Amino acid sequence: METQCYIQIANNNLLKVTNRPDIVMCKGKGMYLYDTDGKRYLDLVAGWGVNSLGHSPKAIAKALAKQAKTLVNASPAYYNVPMIEFAEMLSEISHFQRAFFCSTGAEANEGAIKLARKYGSVHKKGAIEIITTLNSFHGRTITTMAASGKAAFQKLYEPKTPGFKKVKYNDLKAVKSAVSKKTCAVMIEPIQGEFGVYPASEDYVSGLREFCDKNGILLIFDEVQTGMGRTGKMFCYEHFGIEPDIMTLAKGIGSGFPLAAMLAKEKLNIFEPGEQGGTYTGQPLAMAAGIAVLNEFRKSRVVQNCADMGALIVSRLHKLSEEYEIENIRGMGLLIGFDLKKTKGADFVNKCLKDGLLINSPQEKSVRLMPPLVIKEKEIDELFAIMIKNLARK
Numbered sequence: 001m002e003t004q005c006y007i008q009i010a011n012n013n014l015l016k017v018t019n020r021p022d023i024v025m026c027k028g029k030g031m032y033l034y035d036t037d038g039k040r041y042l043d044l045v046a047g048w049g050v051n052s053l054g055h056s057p058k059a060i061a062k063a064l065a066k067q068a069k070t071l072v073n074a075s076p077a078y079y080n081v082p083m084i085e086f087a088e089m090l091s092e093i094s095h096f097q098r099a100f101f102c103s104t105g106a107e108a109n110e111g112a113i114k115l116a117r118k119y120g121s122v123h124k125k126g127a128i129e130i131i132t133t134l135n136s137f138h139g140r141t142i143t144t145m146a147a148s149g150k151a152a153f154q155k156l157y158e159p160k161t162p163g164f165k166k167v168k169y170n171d172l173k174a175v176k177s178a179v180s181k182k183t184c185a186v187m188i189e190p191i192q193g194e195f196g197v198y199p200a201s202e203d204y205v206s207g208l209r210e211f212c213d214k215n216g217i218l219l220i221f222d223e224v225q226t227g228m229g230r231t232g233k234m235f236c237y238e239h240f241g242i243e244p245d246i247m248t249l250a251k252g253i254g255s256g257f258p259l260a261a262m263l264a265k266e267k268l269n270i271f272e273p274g275e276q277g278g279t280y281t282g283q284p285l286a287m288a289a290g291i292a293v294l295n296e297f298r299k300s301r302v303v304q305n306c307a308d309m310g311a312l313i314v315s316r317l318h319k320l321s322e323e324y325e326i327e328n329i330r331g332m333g334l335l336i337g338f339d340l341k342k343t344k345g346a347d348f349v350n351k352c353l354k355d356g357l358l359i360n361s362p363q364e365k366s367v368r369l370m371p372p373l374v375i376k377e378k379e380i381d382e383l384f385a386i387m388i389k390n391l392a393r394k
């Protein structure tokens with residue numbers, strides 16, 4: 001079918017939820033996406049920070065095909081083999097003993113919020129309040145929108161779930177003054193990705209850990225965007241030398257397959273049967289994808305590649321900023337943000353799209369790079385060649 005026909009059908013039949021360019025993707029391979037006109041795009045959006053192993057990785061295709069022939073769905077009422085294997089693998093590579101599986105980051109965060117409230121009811125006389133941060137993003141369910149500090153969410157879909165107090169990010173004093181007897185948890189992203197890639201400071205995170213410990217408050221890390229190797233370590237909390245009580249994961253954990261997890265410390269194994277669940281918890285295909293991702297990470301040293309290639313991109317950005325409009329370079333591993341002095345972020349993204357490069361502008365002035373973790377120098381050369389073409393000189 002002609003691309004224009006697809007676009008017409010899309011315009012007539014899809015519920016409009018976002019502005020999309022008039023292109024239709026039909027194939028992905030490695031670092032590249034292809035549209036229905038056969039045009040190739042170097043992909044630094046990666047399914048929104050998802051395709052950690054690139055497009056259509058053989059390891060995932062093989063694991064999914066094998067699992068599809070063995071067991072597609074077993075029901076959440078029973079254990080299944082890959083569910084058990086994957087839970088064990090996650091506890092081996094992290095500081096958490098307990099896993100709950102689901103399909104999206106928002107769902108994992110809902111689980112974390114429920115677990116924090118359950119902790120409040122068991123250990124803190126019914127405390128239900130959770131302190132979150134301004135400009136944070138935790139998902140698009142009504143409760144995770146209520147938890148999010150994204151400005152555009154604040155007036156949407158009222159009334160939202162109560163019980164969230166939002167304070168300035170990277171401000172320990174603000175957390176301390178917001179805490180009350182009703183507080184059961186503090187929830188942060190170690191890097192505010194959707195707001196434009198703003199990392200937490202080490203003092204802030206270690207101060208939060210100490211304060212939460214002293215007051216019997218849980219510390220929740222939303223690592224939906226930063227987890228699974230994205231920042232050059234398996235989990236972003238490792239950069240700070242602390243351990244949260246609960247961590248949520250999604251995006252890269254399935255490298256494109258819908259999969260998410262809420263991991264918790266042993267002391268938080270406190271749900272009563274029936275208090276948390278979901279039809280697709282521990283879904284065997286998703287579990288097989290997760291296992292294949294971790295095996296491939298090990299085999300191909302993917303996290304090390306992420307750290308190395310992230311450092312290379314950042315150093316080349318700094319070099320570029322001597323001549324071009326780039327400023328405020330920030331991030332960790334392959335979650336990188338920078339600002340543009342002259343060109344609008346959205347215009348830059350559109351120009352690059354025309355030249356076959358997919359990148360993202362989370363805020364008016366900012367650009368975010370979140371490529372597959374398997375990116376190589378050759379593709380970084382291509383990235384810089386297209387960016388240079390579209391950047392204004394200083």
Ligand SMILES: Cc1ncc(COP(=O)(O)O)c(C=O)c1O
Pocket residue numbers: 048103104105106107109137138139140189193194222223224225250251
């Ligand atoms: C930090 C963070 N939390 C939660 C979410 C929501 O994840 P999902 O879209 O899979 O529900 C996102 C998505 O971008 C995110 O970046």
